[in-house]
Amino acid sequence: MTHDEEVASVKVIDFCRTHFRRLGAEEFTKxxxxxxxxxxxxxxxxxxxxxxxxxxxxxxIAWVRRALEVIEADLPLTVETLQ
Known part of the structure; x- marks a missing residue:
């Protein structure tokens, strides 16, 4: 992936996460x-x-597991993540 593709990918991921989080927090809880x-x-x-x-x-399922591993790798290590 080129640098420009990486930047575009991060923007899409951030946009989707923000949209889905807002939908869950605001609309569904209403x-x-x-x-x-x-x-x-x-x-x-x-x-x-x-x-x-x-x-x-x-x-x-394998793809989602791998995505979760990537997300987890970006989190600070805690006792819970080491278990």
Missing amino acids: LGARSDDIAIAATAAAVDLAQHHAGDPVAA
């Missing part, structure tokens, strides 16, 4: 949805999107 249900739905949607990208459910 409807009385619980935050854990919203988080589960967002996770299921991530798998759905990954399946569109990866082609099948097993590859989608």
Whole structure:
């Protein structure tokens, strides 16, 4: 990936995260949805999107796991993440 592609990728990811977070926090909670249900739905949607990208459910789960590993690698280490 070129530097320009990397910058564009980060912008798209940030935009989507902000949009999805706002949707979950504002719109769904107005409807009385619980935050854990919203988080589960967002996770299921991530798998759905990954399946569109990866082609099948097993590859989608593996793709989401890898994405979570990348996200975790950017977090500060704590006792919980080391378990």
